Amino acid sequence: MLTDEYDPHGGRMLQVLDQSGQVVRPELEPKLDNAKLQRAYRTMVLSRVVDEKAIIMQRQGRLGAYPPNRGQEAASLGPAMATETDDWMVWAFRELAGLLWKGVPMLNYLLYWMGNEEGSRYPEGVNVTPAAIPVASQLPIAVGIAYASALRREGKVVLSFCGDGATSEGEFHEALNNAGVFRTPNIFVIQNNQWAISVPRSRQTAAPTLAQKACAYGFKGILVDGNDLLAMYIATQEAAERARKGEGPTLIEAYTYRLGNHTTSDDARKYREEQELREWELRDPLVRMKAYMVAKGLLDESGDEAIWNEARAATEKGVEEAEGFPAPTLEDAFKFTYAEMPPSLRTEMERLRDDLKEGER
Amino acid sequence: MLTDEYDPHGGRMLQVLDQSGQVVRPELEPKLDNAKLQRAYRTMVLSRVVDEKAIIMQRQGRLGAYPPNRGQEAASLGPAMATETDDWMVWAFRELAGLLWKGVPMLNYLLYWMGNEEGSRYPEGVNVTPAAIPVASQLPIAVGIAYASALRREGKVVLSFCGDGATSEGEFHEALNNAGVFRTPNIFVIQNNQWAISVPRSRQTAAPTLAQKACAYGFKGILVDGNDLLAMYIATQEAAERARKGEGPTLIEAYTYRLGNHTTSDDARKYREEQELREWELRDPLVRMKAYMVAKGLLDESGDEAIWNEARAATEKGVEEAEGFPAPTLEDAFKFTYAEMPPSLRTEMERLRDDLKEGER
Amino acid sequence: MALINMVSALNSALANMLEEDPSVVVLGEDVGKDGGVFRVTDGLFNRFGAERVIDTPLAEAAIAGMAIGMAMNGLRPVAEIQFMGFSYLTLNQLISHASRMRNRSRGRFTVPMVMRMPYGAGVKALEHHSESTESLYVQIPGLKVVVPSTPRDAKGLLISAIRDPDPVVFLEPTRSYRLMKEEIEDTPFTVPIGEAKTLRSGTDVTIVGWGAMMPLVVKAAEAASAEGISCEVIDLRTLSPMDSETVVSSVKRTGRCVISQEAPRTCGVAAELIARINEEALLSLEAPVERVTAPDIIVPLPKGEQYYYLNANRLYRAVKKVAEF
Amino acid sequence: MALINMVSALNSALANMLEEDPSVVVLGEDVGKDGGVFRVTDGLFNRFGAERVIDTPLAEAAIAGMAIGMAMNGLRPVAEIQFMGFSYLTLNQLISHASRMRNRSRGRFTVPMVMRMPYGAGVKALEHHSESTESLYVQIPGLKVVVPSTPRDAKGLLISAIRDPDPVVFLEPTRSYRLMKEEIEDTPFTVPIGEAKTLRSGTDVTIVGWGAMMPLVVKAAEAASAEGISCEVIDLRTLSPMDSETVVSSVKRTGRCVISQEAPRTCGVAAELIARINEEALLSLEAPVERVTAPDIIVPLPKGEQYYYLNANRLYRAVKKVAEF
Numbered sequence A, B: 001m002l003t004d005e006y007d008p009h010g011g012r013m014l015q016v017l018d019q020s021g022q023v024v025r026p027e028l029e030p031k032l033d034n035a036k037l038q039r040a041y042r043t044m045v046l047s048r049v050v051d052e053k054a055i056i057m058q059r060q061g062r063l064g065a066y067p068p069n070r071g072q073e074a075a076s077l078g079p080a081m082a083t084e085t086d087d088w089m090v091w092a093f094r095e096l097a098g099l100l101w102k103g104v105p106m107l108n109y110l111l112y113w114m115g116n117e118e119g120s121r122y123p124e125g126v127n128v129t130p131a132a133i134p135v136a137s138q139l140p141i142a143v144g145i146a147y148a149s150a151l152r153r154e155g156k157v158v159l160s161f162c163g164d165g166a167t168s169e170g171e172f173h174e175a176l177n178n179a180g181v182f183r184t185p186n187i188f189v190i191q192n193n194q195w196a197i198s199v200p201r202s203r204q205t206a207a208p209t210l211a212q213k214a215c216a217y218g219f220k221g222i223l224v225d226g227n228d229l230l231a232m233y234i235a236t237q238e239a240a241e242r243a244r245k246g247e248g249p250t251l252i253e254a255y256t257y258r259l260g261n262h263t264t265s266d267d268a269r270k271y272r273e274e275q276e277l278r279e280w281e282l283r284d285p286l287v288r289m290k291a292y293m294v295a296k297g298l299l300d301e302s303g304d305e306a307i308w309n310e311a312r313a314a315t316e317k318g319v320e321e322a323e324g325f326p327a328p329t330l331e332d333a334f335k336f337t338y339a340e341m342p343p344s345l346r347t348e349m350e351r352l353r354d355d356l357k358e359g360e361r
Numbered sequence C, D: 001m002a003l004i005n006m007v008s009a010l011n012s013a014l015a016n017m018l019e020e021d022p023s024v025v026v027l028g029e030d031v032g033k034d035g036g037v038f039r040v041t042d043g044l045f046n047r048f049g050a051e052r053v054i055d056t057p058l059a060e061a062a063i064a065g066m067a068i069g070m071a072m073n074g075l076r077p078v079a080e081i082q083f084m085g086f087s088y089l090t091l092n093q094l095i096s097h098a099s100r101m102r103n104r105s106r107g108r109f110t111v112p113m114v115m116r117m118p119y120g121a122g123v124k125a126l127e128h129h130s131e132s133t134e135s136l137y138v139q140i141p142g143l144k145v146v147v148p149s150t151p152r153d154a155k156g157l158l159i160s161a162i163r164d165p166d167p168v169v170f171l172e173p174t175r176s177y178r179l180m181k182e183e184i185e186d187t188p189f190t191v192p193i194g195e196a197k198t199l200r201s202g203t204d205v206t207i208v209g210w211g212a213m214m215p216l217v218v219k220a221a222e223a224a225s226a227e228g229i230s231c232e233v234i235d236l237r238t239l240s241p242m243d244s245e246t247v248v249s250s251v252k253r254t255g256r257c258v259i260s261q262e263a264p265r266t267c268g269v270a271a272e273l274i275a276r277i278n279e280e281a282l283l284s285l286e287a288p289v290e291r292v293t294a295p296d297i298i299v300p301l302p303k304g305e306q307y308y309y310l311n312a313n314r315l316y317r318a319v320k321k322v323a324e325f
């Protein structure tokens, strides 16, 4: 068991690929077929491109405040790849690569950050919950989803994400503790990107690792190099197997870094050292993955360029589609409050419709 | 360090006195002077007598719903004894013996459970917060109290209590995590009395011990025989020293048992085995302490009887005083809402006074 | 049919629903073996098993959050919060997720959950066990809030709540749990959510209440009627979405209104009713609407509860006051 | 004196208080080095040190709870909650402890704390960043609730709040943070809590608002005045304890009233004002009081915010409606 070998109390971190993309633990290298590896790399690139585009659009006033994903692509993608299509994914707000893998259309992603609720109407069959902005609030929900699946003996697992900051919230604790008690098929991934806005990981908790918090809940935790797609993949795979066998939840700390600002409203230079950023840029998960792909003969420079171009084209198309998407109507703002609109709400709606008809003064 | 010797991951429990009152770790026996030991034993007896009286009074309609303390006397008294008079104590609702030691008058205790807010107006200088019924809600407050003391470099420690059930609440987590981050002079005692109303400890968390939860917060935890006054004393003493030196908080799991019902509204026979109760009755902390006192030559049967009689007399006197205590007036119900009564509230009060004058119909 | 009190009626509703619909689960602190601190879930654990009648750890946010997740994934959870005074711990989950999941996912996810809890003062309970903060919930769009006052309504409304496609906060007046008995079918039946009930017709004064206030309201109405003041009595039953229509149309006829609210005065449900009466029936008013409420103070401990909890006399005098205005 | 916006005015108040009183501390997420996500605490960390300007872990209940403990033990904590939408996590601490510590200990312990937070819609923010759930707080006896609408009031009220012996929830309208500048003294001064302010006298219609509504209210009043409707404009400023006296006596003169509320309609502060007007000035009313509010829906994401956030035109038309009633 990886979780035994890498007991977080020992402080060891699981890594399969080193910074340069070399396989350092060949015996742990997952047997992924080439197509899957290629799809994974394309997804990372697409995530990076969409992310960059969103930041630009925000600056141009075409999209609202936005939380950049740069540098964290492997931490959400690896886990997503280790789950089945119909397994659940409960994300926070910085898991673009994982979402794309799970089948959330780019259109939805863009619409959401552009400020349209339609963005969170994921297609049927995509078992992904909407973004969860209130930090850690998604986690008790993930446990409930898992309980329901387990009760029906579906054999599904629920992969959830949160940040390092989220581990300080009471709802993080209650979720993990309940998952331990009910042995629900949950996989809790913490994207420890070292910062919660301006608060460093060291000020979030006095515990030396976040992975060791699992011991408070009676299940296993593991510290994983979050910029190593393969390590994230195998750690999650083991967790998913455990969950499917009814052996309960696992906590995975993905040790990663937010290369961008917290959101487009933030300026990280105010609170963190340039030097730290530079060091982490060297550990960029895309660079590492590219080296691995090249070494495996699955990628060359021209192939890589094609992938980036493809991603850019797809993104432009997605943006166009999103910008052409109809804005919500007055009725849209009302009709999803309840399954059926109560009479008093209908009255309010009609009154407001009249009011707005008269135009702004 | 006891916390190293008794690392909770090892599952060992600190004990100084065994079930029969024999000293099993003589080198750990605290050097308490005889007067202090005698006061301790008298306090345990008084706690037991007041507790029994409260239960009887509840049955007679003279006191409201009440949470019995029987069996848990050592778990709150030992820690209280290991703190200084002006150190803070933040209790939950089942720490009578500790309260008595800290100087909370029996009158206050009775008044509170009889339903009079005057009960929680403890004398100046008694640094004890009022009962905290919302489970675990007192713990973040205990951290704030400790922060304030530390900021002023007072060298005080804050001793707080909660139950095993409380460890599942988010506020437990947030409090301990913050205490770890700020290295506040907190001592967190969990009275693990094996039950949270009808829910057994095993269903509260999958972690094998509660003490090990400290590892999630980056400080030390220790599992202690909560029915052993001396063990509770030394564990707290070590924690208090650590706190006073600015080395931060400690978590103490007091392994004990609620010999009575959850409250007078509860019937524990509905959910727990008679056999379990019988076994724990043999570990009664009073019996154990008595044996120790006798062995030390500090107590004999007649002395013991005198102590019980004294306690009974004091209790009768306390009850008399409490029952003679004036009921709150209308003005009392209003005037502590704010430092100064807002005009609208004064109007409400006068209107209500008129209304009530007319009498019940 | 059986002559039963509200606790048994609620128990019967839960048993019916657990039986009828395999997706119904019950969860909360002590709801299992113990049958709940008020015995509302008594016997369900033995009958339906630990997987569907779930004793949870002591963690209210998790109870609410898990219920949301269960509801999003095909179950119909009925969560119990042990007392309303501990329900504030669930507000983040209720406001940020339960109430808005349908809207924020444009109908892709829904939250058909019920959160039950006893509420209210007047039973000489411990501190924090007497809260009636219903207007915290009523102001949250996307939640429904239901308060039965009789055993029959309790059963019928709870079944409606469980079958409802949206999250329902179900408030049970502690004081009424064992106050009266009614003949009630053993089989499932419903009382519609969103409809107030006129208990008694009258022409002079409309008296509105809900939950534990109803027995007092009825008593006051009887006393007033005995003196020739004809009272129309309305049990609001659902606080959200609020059937103010029934109240407004009654006030349009009577021109006078007294509202009985257990909660403190400010920003309670009574204020909302008065606002709606003001908006829709001002010209019919022959006297200011009177709200008889608790004062804006902390719920006192039992020795002072008479300064907080209303009595029928205060209501009666308010009725006289508006009648004589 | 300096010409500053609300953010700087708040910063100045905090700096004054940290300087004047060693027991004042500031705590919250990102309030330290970062100076707060809106820069309200900018520079305080460097000036007063990490012990008094405290970056906390991401845990709102702990922020509130620690502030309570600090306040009980001699400090005057000013806690920041990053957005009102995350303040629900503090309600258990505020309701169960902060608001009632004085009462439950009969004055032995008090909680002189301030909990500041930005609130309100209209800045195209993320989901959950636009809440205005002030009436959750207004209904809690023992709390005070303050909402400035100008830089000067912001500074004066915040200083009053910090010096206040009771817990104060201090709501800062995000939309007004940088909307206007005023000449403000660098030294401490106070604006009293509990006093509404009449911004403009008038004889035909009273318009009441608070916080981010005030610029809209003033605009609507000007538009109406231009058409010969003389408007009296009141900024409520303190929501609890509510100075309804000023509103009621104005309405007694004008006979007509419009209330502007950013929050959804049901159980908001406007309902309470209407209830009080009904109780104390019914006979003076020449038209139903109009409340212009958000509808009872979830705050929409930015693309739909026009269906939620009021505009001056809606207010203006309400004024005309009551004037012409």
Ligand SMILES: Cc1ncc(C[n+]2csc(CCOP(=O)(O)OP(=O)(O)O)c2C)c(N)n1
Binding pocket: A094, A133, A134, A135, A136, A162, A163, A164, A165, A166, A167, A191, A193, A195, A196, A197, A258, A262, D029, D058, D060, D082, D086
């Ligand atoms: C309950 C809550 N409190 C505060 C915020 C404001 N906020 C948004 S993100 C964030 C930091 C989150 O840090 P972390 O969990 O590490 O995730 P990251 O942003 O680093 O991905 C904060 C404080 C929030 N969204 N929710």
Ligand SMILES: Cc1ncc(C[n+]2csc(CCOP(=O)(O)OP(=O)(O)O)c2C)c(N)n1
Binding pocket: B094, B133, B134, B135, B136, B162, B163, B164, B165, B166, B167, B191, B193, B195, B196, B197, B258, B262, C029, C058, C060, C082, C086
């Ligand atoms: C927040 C909260 N939820 C529920 C309750 C109801 N309640 C009172 S005591 C209790 C069990 C507490 O168990 P534990 O923490 O083990 O303390 P013990 O009663 O065993 O001393 C419960 C559920 C409460 N008081 N507060």
Ligand SMILES: [Mg+2]
Binding pocket: A163, A164, A165, A191, A192, A193, A194, A195, A196, A197
């Ligand atoms: Mg982070």
Ligand SMILES: [Mg+2]
Binding pocket: B163, B164, B165, B191, B192, B193, B194, B195, B196, B197
């Ligand atoms: Mg217990």
